[in-house]
Structures are given as C-alpha cells and as structure tokens.
Amino acid sequence: MTRRKPADTPLDVLIVEDEVILAEELAWLVREAGCRDIGRAMSSAEAVALARSLTPDLALVDVHLRDGPTGIDAARAIVEDCGAVVLFMTANVRRLPQDLAGACGVIGKPYSETAVKTALVYLETCLRTGRAPGPPPLGLVLAPGFSDRWAARLSDAG
C-alpha cells in the first residue's frame, strides 16, 4: 500500500498549513528530524497538486485551510492519488472522521516542539521498516488501520 523508504534517502515531507508562521516553524522541525521539507501548500487544491507533482512520503495536513475545512478531503485525495502517508495536525481532532480519511494519525493542536519531533522520528521508522518501534509517542494518536498494520509487522518479526 505504502512505499517502503530506503534507509539512505531522507523522508520527503509536504506541509499543508494555511498559517505561514506555523508552516515555517514546522519546516524547521521537519528538517531537524532529518527529513526533507519539499513543499508547502495553503489550500486543498494546492495541496493535492503539490502532492501529485512532488510525491512526498509524508504530508502534514491541517484540517482548516485557506479554502475552508477542506483538509479532510485533501488528505483522502493525497492518500489515494499519491500513496503518501498523511498525518493530521489540527485543533479539531474530534471533527475528524472515524477512519481519519485514510491518514495514519493525528497530532492535536496546540502541539509542542518535542511532540512533533518525536512523532516524526517514530513515523520515519514506521515508514522505513513497515513496523512500529513501539507504542506511539505522547501526543500522536494513530488511526486504527495503521496501528494494526504496523503492529502486525511487529508481531510477524516475533
């Protein structure tokens, strides 16, 4: 379903956030976590277009974008069209659909610097190895589908 990322190339991360200050700081955290900050989108159309052209490994998606509460549909499109893993970063955790629109998980706003960095490192391991290194870190909630997928690999490995 999702691509397995080779160990020698950094993870490509797309930031979908309409608050530029938040996007700018998030980009720092992405780079500090050893990932590549490959693009920023402020609207859903921009997000889907960038995801198609840049094929990110991971997209960090806010629910409220410049064109309204469109992050959920954008996330679904990014997952289905581009095979990227989506992580929601939103102040509206309770408004997300049960299946998280195909996203792997959610970090609630306001998040801390540490929570984001720890989550990025955790997800990087999940994406590279197809298995979770352990339970998700504080602040990160995984979608049931993904915790099953990554936990199943963990038990396969014995």
Next chain:
Amino acid sequence: MVITSPFQDDDPIVFANDAFLALTGYAEEEVVGRNCRFLQGPETDARAVERLRRSLAAGDELTVELLNYRKDGTTFWNCLSVSPVQDDSGRVIYFFGSQRDVTAEKQSEIALIQSSEGLRSDVAARTAELEAALAQKTALLHEIDHRVKNNLQLISSLMLLQSRRITDDKARQALKSMLERVTAVATVHRRLFQGDDSQRFDVADFVRDLAGDLALTAGRDDVLLDLDLQPAAIAAASAAPFALVANELISNALRHAYPAGRGGRITVRVAPDGEACLLSVTDAGLGLNGAAKGFGLTIVDLLCRQLHAELTTEQAGPGHRARVHVPATVN
C-alpha cells in the same frame, strides 16, 4: 324528529315534526316521501354516512354527528339518533330519528382542537428556534476553542522561530522557559472540553501529557520520571494557573535536581486529598535547592496564592519534595 319506513322503496320519511322542518328549513311536502340523504352535502363526512347506512341495514340503534345542509344551503351539526321500531314479531317496521342541533358545541370543540394544534405548532416552532440558537452557540464555542488553540500554536511557533535566531545563551534559555510556560497553558487548552464535564479539569491526564513532554524535551536519558497519577479533578477555571505551577515544579526538578553526569529518579504524584487535589514532585538529588529562587518560583508563589493552594517544600532524605494542595473548587 322523523319517522321513516324501511318497507317502502329507499326508506322514505313518512312523518316529520315541526321542529325538524324548522331546523332544516323545508316544508312538510318537500320532505315526506324522500330519503333523508337530501340533508347531506359536499362537506358531510362520508365515513359517518357509511356508519349510518350499515346501522340502518342491520336494524341497530346509532347516534352519529353529521354535518347537514338546510334548504338554503347553510350547514348545521346534527346529532342524529336513530332507533328501530319493531313489531311483535321483532321485524323493524319504522325507524325513529331524532335530530339535535349541536353546531355550537361542535364549533367550540373544533376551535379547541385548532387552538391546541396552534399551541403545538407554536411549541414546535419555538423548540426549533431554540435548537437553532443552541447549534449556533455550539458552533461559536467550537470556533472560539479552535481559535484559542491556533493562537496558542501561533505564539509558541513565533517564540520557537525567534529562539532559533538568538545566539546569547541566557536570552535563549529565558525564551525557552517562556515557551515551556506557553506550552503548559496550550496543553490545558488541548485537554479542555475533552471530557463530558466542561467545568472540571482532569489533573492526572494533564500531568501525564505535561510531564511526559517536559521529560522528552529535557532529553535526560539518565533521569527516570516516575508518574503516580490517580484520578483527580479541579475546576476548569483553575486549570491554567495550576498548569503553570506544575510546569515550574516539574521543569525545575528536571533541570536542577541532577547535575549533568548524575542521573536519578523524579516522582510526580497526583492524588485526590479530601476536597483538594494533591500534586507532589519528589527528587533524590538537589531539588529546588539547586536553583536560586528565580522567576519560576516567584510565579509558583503568586499562582498558589491565586489558587488558594498550599505549597510546602521539604527535604526528603537525600533530595527534595514540593507539594501543592489545590482546592478542587474555586473559592
């Protein structure tokens, strides 16, 4: 009243009294020899007529309310009672029909139904209005909650961005401390409105988030954070000041209890204590003694006064323990 004869074709009237003629407006010769159905009109309830027809066919007694028409076309409510008259052998030889004009009663009955229907629709309309108003208020609350969270995120992102540009260690440390305080308040807002009771704030869940984040931020693998968290709640109004107190105590212990190269354990405990909530932070190192009484502890003193909380600090074997008793309700 009328008498009809079921032996004749179509059960015609054979006798009508003056009261009947006065009620209906017809002359005697206009009614005798005719079936009573000439009193019916377009608004007459066909189901009532059908009941009457069946009852006559069966030779039963019946009382029924019918909307009837006078000769001049005006209507009246007729409470009609029909009884069969039998001969010695039990055969029905006549029907005896008595009419009573019940228009006035019927009208007030209809008016009552209409007014209660009006009342019902008024109540329904009012309920719909209130539900719409509630939905609007709920949407507004979500909107404000969303904005508060986003603005707190904006503040901490700005502080982080600025701290990346500061080269002076002391200035950067001060900014980091402020960022931790903002993060503590932000954590409160992330947790508010999560439970069923928006007036209560779950201290244990909050301290788990806060202490976990502070420990990860401190990045001290040699310092073990031991959380002993029992369910305890305080008033939502006390949540932010409490968060700042907890932040200072835990962050001070993480920063100062164990100098670099010397690890140890920090125990954070939350427990209900009568009408209060207890928070204690215990270390086996230098504790708060390791730090001069700085801005952080000044904040703790001030906020404890605001919370009517009792702060005690004591030596704990080697190490140090700070305890705060926060009243569970706002005084």
